[in-house]
Amino acid sequence: MKKKITGFLIVLVLVLISVFIYAVQIVVFHSPRDTFFYIFQDIAFLPLQIAIVTIVLVVILKGVKKLKDLKRLIL
Known part of the structure; x- marks a missing residue:
């Protein structure tokens, strides 16, 4: 159960980082x-x-x- 939560949190953080980067790109370059x-x-x-x-x-x-x-065969 803990592995599922950790995986979900990693995916969530990565998605949020991606959204943030795209938002910055829109703000900086004014080209949605x-x-x-x-x-x-x-x-x-x-x-x-x-x-x-x-x-x-x-x-x-x-x-x-x-x-x-x-x-395993050698040992």
Whole structure:
């Protein structure tokens, strides 16, 4: 239960930081249209980012599992 709360808090803090940065960008550059355009560009790229991260993590985790199995066989 504590891990879920910690994960939720991390996500919440990251979202709030993102909102703050976008708000500062709107205030500084006075261009909400461009800011919203780039927000949607970022959202459009999100599925591809998730796929890339997932593939990389699977490869890394498989490598870690192989190393653990090899160490167990040796010892």
